[in-house]
Amino acid sequence: MVIAKKFVINKYFEGEPKRSDLSLVEEEIPELEDGEFLIEAEYLSVDPYMWPYVYHVPLGSTMIGSQIGKIIQTKNSKFRVGEYIFANVGWRTHTVVNEDDGGVFEQTPYIMPDIEDLPRSLGLGTLGLTGNAAYFGLVEICFPNSGETLVVSGAGGAVGSHAGQVGKMLGMTVIGITGSDAKCKWIKEELGFDHAINYKTQDVAAVLKEIAPNKIDCYFDNVGGEISTIVLSQMNLLGRVALCGCISSYDGDPKILPKGTNIQPLILSAQLKVEGFLAMRWMNRWAEGFDQNLEWIRQNKIKYHETVTEGFENMFDAFIGMLQGNSMGKAVVKV
Ligand SMILES: NC(=O)c1ccc[n+]([C@@H]2O[C@H](COP(=O)([O-])OP(=O)(O)OC[C@H]3O[C@@H](n4cnc5c(N)ncnc54)[C@H](OP(=O)(O)O)[C@@H]3O)[C@@H](O)[C@H]2O)c1
Secondary structure (H helix, E strand, C coil), X not given: CCEEEEEEECCCCCCCCCHHHEEEEEEECCCCCCCEEEEEEEEEECCCCHHHHHHHCCCCCECCCCEEEEEEEECCCCCCCCCEEEECCCCECEEEEECCCCHHHCCCCEECCCCCCXXXXXXXXXXXXXXXXXXXHHHHHCCCCCCCEEEEECCCEHHHHHHHHHHHXXXXXXXXXXXXXXXHHHHHHHCCCCEEEECCCCCHHHHHHHHCCCCEEEEEECCCHHHHHHHHCCEEEEEEEXXXXXXXXXXXXXXXXCCCCCCXXXXXXXXXXXXXXXXXXXXXXXXXXXXXXXXHHHCCCCCCCEEEEECHHHHHHHHHHHHCCCCCEEEXXXX
């Protein structure tokens, strides 16, 4: 008999998620039916979207999320025992999966390609959602050109650190904004960003004016809020903004229409193109993003860092730690 552990949602988050909003419970796994297979989680992802998207499922559901799991039983000839798959099945150690299960993003399970010596956890980050958000978001939304200046917020995190490196490959001057000196040092000294700004200790507006005297052409926005208002105010005519995320507003109640900062004059006067995107838009090109990012890792053009928390029981600590800025690069949990 297999016993699964899972986190269930007791209460929707009000402001920052609290440990008591979730409970860790056990569940007996039933016999498989035809077409199903059973996976055992190896790595689970913790992502900012889990904060606002928790409202998309009913209370009492398993906490949402994706994982890389090993198939340990199967009644589906396409998914064989021993293979590793990516699946959006939530915060669970063992899961009976059907090939149509797609989670909140309707992204169905797929077999992880063999990446040899690299950690399989990359399937949750650089070779998964965050890598594809960085790759498609920068290339398809920002229309980056060599010689232009790119600003990336959330630059010490999973998507931001990746997007900035793609910008460097394309010949841009890249400025990263993030929340600690350690992350500033990492993105500058190891990832090759031209400049890094610690928004918690520096005056972002003043530093940007000094290091980007010719203003900003592209903005890859992961955070929204005041940081983004400052960046928008220093953009060149016809600048492009890829709006990937707005973590500074995830604490809001999704049922209440937000009272936004008045940024329209900035967009109008510089005639900016601002476009929100979800990486899932390129679901039909997912493998292209995977292959491109894998090639760049092999060529040492994309460097990754993972903050790995050990132990399924520590999912909540990994999640809240990532939201509070304690992780660098991609935050994952190893069971
Ligand atoms: N559009 C898509 O398809 C897509 C896909 C993946 C992710 N995203 C979005 O992209 C963004 C980054 O995601 P990620 O997975 O790479 O997460 P991440 O950057 O690795 O982790 C989140 C980081 O955001 C920073 N942060 C937290 N609160 C903040 C605030 N109020 N203002 C400024 N920064 C704050 C913290 O780092 P600091 O130390 O820098 O404060 C925190 O560690 C998120 O907004 C996420 O929702 C979008």
